[in-house]
Amino acid sequence: MEPEHFAELLIGGQAEACxxxxEAFVGAGANSLFIFDRVLTPAMRYIGSLWEHNVITVADEHVASGLCDLLISRYEALLGKAPANGRRAMLLCVEGETHALGLKMVAALFREQGWEARFYGADLPLEYALASALSWKPDAIGLSVSIVYHLPRLRDYVDAFGRLPREPAILLGGRLTEPYLAHRRAAERVVPTPGLLELSEWLAADTERGARRTSRELSGR
Structure with missing residues (x-):
């Protein structure tokens, strides 16, 4: 199915058709990465381009975004609860950043792999994000930014989280990930995940690392 067709359904608020x-994709064997990366994400990008070119109104964009948010939640409920792996992830947009749908998909992918994922959504000031990280002690922190003038704030978040005592992995998502890393020497724990495919690969590698750690621990008993 073309992203344009699914975008039309989103803009029209056709929840059950969407x-x-x-459901048809899932019935045909599609996984979460396909649903998020090949259906919802390209449709929303197309809607964004329509809005930028004044083909649709901001009201149309809000209807589509709200429906996409609902579909993500409904799909995650369909997946059910995965066995917990004891790992924690907190996921947030930097202050001023309002585009959070991609990060909500990221949270769903983490949970599908057994992580306890807290989705803080859009526009979370650093002081509150840092306080939450200090008290909750996540193993990974996902940051998202899509607007260039938010990059200075992103640097502040990365620097602050890079000093946390538990040394969580810091995952950077969004279309500005590569330009940010190209102009800045990032900390060793910073992981570029410009898309959901890269995130899925990182999650798979983390699961493999965890299995190796468990194997070593069992063999050392």
């Missing part, structure tokens, strides 16, 4: 398409 859900029927997703």
């Amino acid at each position: 859900w029927a398409k997703i």
Whole structure:
């Protein structure tokens, strides 16, 4: 299915038609990465381009975004609860950043792999993000930014989280990930995840690392 067709359904607020398409994909064997990266994400990008060119209004964009948010939640409920692996992730947008749908998909992918994932959504000031990280002690922190003038704030977040005592992995997502890393020497724990495919690969590698750690611990008993 073309992203344009699914975008039309989103703009039209056709919730059940959208859900029927997703159910059809799942029934055909599609996984979460396909649903998020090949269906929802390209449709929302197309909607963004329509808005930028004044083909649709901001009201249309809000209808589509709200429906996409609902579909993500409904799809995650369909997946059910995965066995917990004891790992924690906190996921947030830097202050001023309002585009959080991609990060909500990221949270769903983490949970599908057994992580306890806290989705803090859009526009979280650093002081509150840091306080939460200090008290909750996540193993990974995902940051998202999509607007260039938020990059100075992103640097502040990376520097602050890089000084946390538990040394969580810091995952940077969004279309500005590569330009940010190209102009800045990032800390060793910073992991570029410009797309959901890169995130899925990182999660798979982390699961493999965890399995090796468990094997070593068992063999050392």
